[in-house]
Amino acid sequence: MSEFKNIYDAHLALKNKKISAKELCVEHIKVAKENKNNTFITLTEDFALEKAKKIDEKGINNHLDGIPFSLKDLFITKNIRTTAGSKMLYNYIPPYEGTTSDNLQDAGAVLIGKVGCDEFGMGSSNENTPFGPVNLPINNDYLPGGSSGASAVSVLEGSSLFSMGTDTGGSVRLPANFCGLVGYKPTYGRVSRYGQIAYASSLDQASPFAKTPLDIAMIMDSITKNDEKDSTQAPIGAMNSASKILNNTDKDLKMTIGIDRSMIEGCREDVRDSLNQSIKELEKKGVKFKDISLPHLKYSVAVYYVIATSEASSNLARFDGVHFGYSSKNGKDLEDSYALSRSIGFHEEVKRRVLLGTFCLSSGYSDEYYSHACKVRKLIYDDFQKAFKECDYVYSPVCATTAFRKDEILTPLQMYMNDLYTIPVNLAGLPSMAIPYGKSSLNSLPTGFQLIGNSFKDEELILDGHKVFEVLK
Amino acid sequence: MSLNINKDLVLHISKLARIKITDDEVSEYEKNFKSIVEYIEKLKEVDTSNVEMLSNPMTLNLSYYEKELGVSRKQRQDEIRPSLNVKEVVKNAPDSKNNEFRIQSVIENS
Numbered sequence: 001m002s003e004f005k006n007i008y009d010a011h012l013a014l015k016n017k018k019i020s021a022k023e024l025c026v027e028h029i030k031v032a033k034e035n036k037n038n039t040f041i042t043l044t045e046d047f048a049l050e051k052a053k054k055i056d057e058k059g060i061n062n063h064l065d066g067i068p069f070s071l072k073d074l075f076i077t078k079n080i081r082t083t084a085g086s087k088m089l090y091n092y093i094p095p096y097e098g099t100t101s102d103n104l105q106d107a108g109a110v111l112i113g114k115v116g117c118d119e120f121g122m123g124s125s126n127e128n129t130p131f132g133p134v135n136l137p138i139n140n141d142y143l144p145g146g147s148s149g150a151s152a153v154s155v156l157e158g159s160s161l162f163s164m165g166t167d168t169g170g171s172v173r174l175p176a177n178f179c180g181l182v183g184y185k186p187t188y189g190r191v192s193r194y195g196q197i198a199y200a201s202s203l204d205q206a207s208p209f210a211k212t213p214l215d216i217a218m219i220m221d222s223i224t225k226n227d228e229k230d231s232t233q234a235p236i237g238a239m240n241s242a243s244k245i246l247n248n249t250d251k252d253l254k255m256t257i258g259i260d261r262s263m264i265e266g267c268r269e270d271v272r273d274s275l276n277q278s279i280k281e282l283e284k285k286g287v288k289f290k291d292i293s294l295p296h297l298k299y300s301v302a303v304y305y306v307i308a309t310s311e312a313s314s315n316l317a318r319f320d321g322v323h324f325g326y327s328s329k330n331g332k333d334l335e336d337s338y339a340l341s342r343s344i345g346f347h348e349e350v351k352r353r354v355l356l357g358t359f360c361l362s363s364g365y366s367d368e369y370y371s372h373a374c375k376v377r378k379l380i381y382d383d384f385q386k387a388f389k390e391c392d393y394v395y396s397p398v399c400a401t402t403a404f405r406k407d408e409i410l411t412p413l414q415m416y417m418n419d420l421y422t423i424p425v426n427l428a429g430l431p432s433m434a435i436p437y438g439k440s441s442l443n444s445l446p447t448g449f450q451l452i453g454n455s456f457k458d459e460e461l462i463l464d465g466h467k468v469f470e471v472l473k
Numbered sequence: 474m475s476l477n478i479n480k481d482l483v484l485h486i487s488k489l490a491r492i493k494i495t496d497d498e499v500s501e502y503e504k505n506f507k508s509i510v511e512y513i514e515k516l517k518e519v520d521t522s523n524v525e526m527l528s529n530p531m532t533l534n535l536s537y538y539e540k541e542l543g544v545s546r547k548q549r550q551d552e553i554r555p556s557l558n559v560k561e562v563v564k565n566a567p568d569s570k571n572n573e574f575r576i577q578s579v580i581e582n583s
Contacts, residue, residue: 095561188530202529228549232531234538235546302513307528313490320491322574327567334577335491343493351492352505355483358490359506369513374528375521381533413508429530455530455537 007067007161007215014060021066025052025110028068032112032159037135039150039159041073042081043113051110063218063242065108070160072151073114074121075206076195077101084197085117085129085147088325088345098195099227100164100206107222109162115154118147119347120316121166121199124174124418125404126150128349133406136178142403142445145175148209152179155209162210162219168199169304170398170422172207173434173450177398180436180446181209182469184216184462187455188429189234192227200311201232203304203426213433213466217241220462234456241462253285253467257451258292258391263421267400270440274447275397278437278472285471292387292394296379300423301416303380306360306373307427312350313357319345352412381428384452393461394452397421398434402445421450431458433465437472476514478507 004010004024013019025048032040048068055066073083076098083089105111118128126149127133134150136142137157144153148165152175155163165172167185176183184207191206198204208219217239224239264275283289321327321341328344331337343351360369387394399418404410425432436448451468453461483503487494494502527533538544559572568575 092565095557095564187534189534202531231546232529234534234544236538236542236544296519299516299519302516305509306513306516317491321567322576324565325567329568329577331577334579336493337577339487339491339493342491346492351494352502354490354492355486355502356506356509359482359486359510362486362489371526372516372521373513374526375524376516376519378524378527379519379521381527381530411508412505413512416509429534455534 004161006211007063007218008212010067010161011060011063011065014066021052021055021110022049024066025049025068025112028112028159028161031157032154037137037153037157038132039115039134039153039157040070040113041083041085041116041131044080044111047080048110048112051105055108055110062108062222064104064222066110067108067161068110068112069104070112070115070151070154070163071101072117072148072163072165074117074166074197075101075164076197077111077114080114082114082197083131084120085131086119086345086347086350087130088319090326092324096195099192099229100196100223102195103223103225104164104219109222112160115150115163117150117165119350120197120312121147121168121171121204122312122349122353123147124170124415126175128347130347136403139445142405145178145399145403147171148207149175152176152181152183152209155179155181155211162208162215165207165209166196166199167205167207167426168203169308169426170419172209173398173422173432174419176209176434177436177448178403178446180448181211182213182216182436183207183209183434184220185425185432186220186224187431187458188426189232190431190456190458191223192230192233194227194229198315200308201315202311203308205426213435213462213469214242214245216433217245217462217466220458236456239459241459244459244463245466248463251467251470253282253287253471255393255464256288256290256391257282257393257395258290258387259395260292260294260297263297263396266420267397270442271397271400271402271447273441274438275449278449279395281472282468287468289395290391292390294383294387294394294424296376296383297424299376300380300427301420303373303376303427304419304423305356305416306369307377309353309357310360310370311357313354313361316346316350316354321345349412377427380424384424384428384430384454388454392453393464396450396452398448398450402440402443402447425450425452430455431461433461435465435469435472476510478503478510
């Protein structure tokens with residue numbers, strides 16, 4: 001494992017020539033190659049070494065210069081296999097570069113490889129993939145959570161200093177929480193989605209994993225440039241949060257955090273204890289907590305499984321076995337071959353969601369299900385807006401439990417319920433930071449909470465998230 | 474009142490979704506859908522009269538950055554730009570000929 005705990009440490013060492021970008025890269029590739037946790041789908045060793053060499057020649061300027069990272073295999077990378085964790089795209093080599101990958105490499109970061117995920121980002125355990133489940137490095141009887149589980153594991157096992165995942169209903173915050181990392185889901189529209197394989201377009205957002213909020217700031221500063229290739233991105237320019245954290249001397253926690261205590265009551269006892277402890281400590285440090293009510297959040301999972309599956313059924317229609325991806329020509333005609341290609345190329349959970357979404361949008365049901373869900377979605381958004389009139393942030397659990405055991409067998413609906421606390425943020429398009437805090441008294445696994453901000457308060461949330469993280473350390 | 478999910482409905486949906494499912498899968502999906510749709514049905518208890526649909530947060534974001542930040546979304550000039558190289562794109566096709574996608578015949582022989 002690398003001696004550097006985070007991006008900033010490694011950046012200082014690179015800058016002071018204590019280590020070269022190539023040495024740092026080799027160290028991380030070595031861990032990736034040991035393959036203890038089934039993290040990587042594709043390693044990009046030669047590509048990474050060449051990039052590191054270029055950085056050494058050029059010198060260290062940016063925070064991300066020479067920093068090894070991994071990408072969830074849902075991010076398009078030109079000429080590098082991109083599978084979406086699916087048999088459907090097993091051999092897909094993209095002819096173009098996605099914006100997130102482009103921005104990070106432009107900022108000097110070194111791509112070590114593409115890591116696994118639940119197929120097309122659909123799942124909460126990183127098990128729904130033909131590439132096999134990924135281990136939680138701290139205890140191999142457990143799973144890292146999903147869908148971006150392998151991204152979290154690559155940071156935890158030390159094969160990357162940061163990783164990019166995607167968060168549609170909690171797919172970054174949940175694994176961050178299970179792995180004791182910081183996960184950050186930006187405001188919807190803060191980061192371009194160009195070149196991010198779509199699951200549910202009105203919810204998907206590229207989201208980083210790192211060890212600290214300062215590292216998150218360095219990543220966010222690099223991926224928030226305006227991109228005319230995504231018209232849903234807000235053209236408000238790149239963030240500049242890392243230097244603000246580094247230059248800030250004011251350590252006061254002058255903030256009001258809203259809390260709906262019924263959410264904490266819904267958690268398992270060990271998680272509840274840990275959350276209550278974090279609140280007590282923050283209060284001691286001067287944070288003001290205010291009781292708020294978010295009455296429509298209890299409908300979030302139901303709303304999500306109508307909207308996300310509807311969007312998925314439409315987005316995944318492109319996989320027809322003709323243009324790219326898995327193809328079967330054994331059908332009796334073209335129509336039959338479409339259906340055959342899709343039924344073999346997609347795994348069970350993807351099929352379930354595409355079918356469910358097709359139902360929700362089908363003639364006779366779309367008003368009853370899809371349109372109605374979009375209205376309840378607005379009420380969830382309104383709940384948050386009402387709360388933000390009284391507080392700066394909303395405190396919430398990330399998950400009612402710690403990481404799942406490998407031998408736990410849940411029904412699809414039970415699995416969906418694990419996202420109860422993360423989904424509302426995506427539905428309302430808000431930014432949220434999952435912050436690790438403490439350990440479970442039951443199994444010693446990491447616990448934590450999330451701080452939710454209002455739309456486009458990303459910079460404020462990262463700055464305050466940094467302060468909160470530091471006082472709780 | 475709960476919707477009657479049965480085998481016929483599951484088969485109808487699988488046809489619409491262009492996903493072939495086996496007889497065993499039909500019963501499995503029928504079971505899954507029953508519990509999921511029953512759960513989704515609880516949305517019906519929410520009164521949404523006079524509530525507008527929120528289908529994408531972008532619509533609300535727009536008013537934020539246009540009003541608060543004074544940044545407007547500009548449409549780009551309608552100019553021709555190079556698209557992806559056809560040869561490169563077709564490389565990923567399961568079957569192609571002369572840089573075109575090849576499919577099964579759709580016109581019946583007379």
